[in-house]
Amino acid sequence: MDEAPGTGAAEVARIIDRVEACGAVYQVNGGWGVDGLVGRQTRPHRDLDIVLDDAHETGLVSWLESRGYxxxxxxxxxxVELAGPDGRVDVHPMRLDVYGDGIQQGLGEDQFLHAARDRTLGRIGGRAVVVATAGHQRALRRGYPLRDVDRHDLAQLDRWEASRR
Known part of the structure; x- marks a missing residue:
């Protein structure tokens, strides 16, 4: 199943319900992270990018597979990226330290810090979700050529930050 439909807000909410029911530390990144921060869906989303406490990765993947992913x-x-009848989910495990900061392994020796201070609440599909802060969302878009969706997301962050001044 190489082609899956876009991942909608209702599916994001179902996945987050499951993640929170398991007590996992997480944050939504990517396009849904930006839309969660600004509080409304601003574009279609191919997938849900979720950074998740690595102790819960296997459980989330198994649950998604039980739903056809x-x-x-x-x-x-x-x-690990999964595709299913209701969309795509890109799971990025992070190892938590005693302060709640997450370290995500990158390719090779690269590592990415998802500090607890860089998590905040947003809204997706009418429910509260943990998303990366605007500064962290921007940082996650550095180091690679920007796509049209990245430029769109950065413009949304600009508008959102301007509205808060």
Whole structure:
């Protein structure tokens, strides 16, 4: 199943319900992270990018598979992407330290810090979700050529930040 429909807000809410019911530390990144921060959906989303406490990765993947999702790319411990009848989910495991900061393994020796201070509440599909802060969302878009969706997301962050001044 290489082609899955876009991942809608209702599916994001179902996945977050499951993650929170398990007590996992997480944050939504990517396009849904930006839309969660600004409080409304501003564009279609191919997938849900979720950074998740690595102790809960296997459980989330198993639950998604029980709902018809199948692994499309497996780069663990960096990430695992699944596609299913209700969309795509890109799971990025992070190892938590005693302060609640998460370290995500990158390719090779790269590592990415998802500090507890860089998590905040947003809204997706009418429910509260943990998302990366605007500053962290911007940082996550550095180091690679920007796509049209990235430019769109950065413009949304600009508008959102301007409205808060």
């Amino acid at each position: 199948r692994v499309q790319e497996d780069w663990r411990p960096v990430r």
